[in-house]
Amino acid sequence: xxxxxxxxxxxxxxxxxxxxxxxxxxxxxxxxxxxxxxxxxxxxxxxxxxxxxxxxxxxxxxxxxxxxxxxxxxxxxxxxxxxxxxxxxxxxxxx
Numbered sequence: 001x002x003x004x005x006x007x008x009x010x011x012x013x014x015x016x017x018x019x020x021x022x023x024x025x026x027x028x029x030x031x032x033x034x035x036x037x038x039x040x041x042x043x044x045x046x047x048x049x050x051x052x053x054x055x056x057x058x059x060x061x062x063x064x065x066x067x068x069x070x071x072x073x074x075x076x077x078x079x080x081x082x083x084x085x086x087x088x089x090x091x092x093x094x095x
Contacts, residue, residue, distance in 0.1 A: 027039070039051060061073060067083075
């Protein structure tokens with residue numbers, strides 16, 4: 001379960017910066033492995049903050065994307081991982 005949460009959070013965090021750049025209102029949606037994610041983003045203190053829900057609005061998340069790490073919560077549980085881990089999956093994280 002923790003691995004699934006981490007993977008979901010990783011995919012969300014990695015997709016959010018590039019999706020947010022394309023969205024004028026800093027909001028977006030995407031689907032990964034049948035799970036719908038919706039989110040908003042904002043820049044705060046040099047970090048990008050991504051807030052939203054997954055699983056039909058039932059699972060909240062808030063991620064703070066720093067220069068090299070991502071921290072926050074997914075389903076009200078703390079998550080923390082290196083941005084490098086996302087890049088190893090071949091996912092574009094460029095802002």
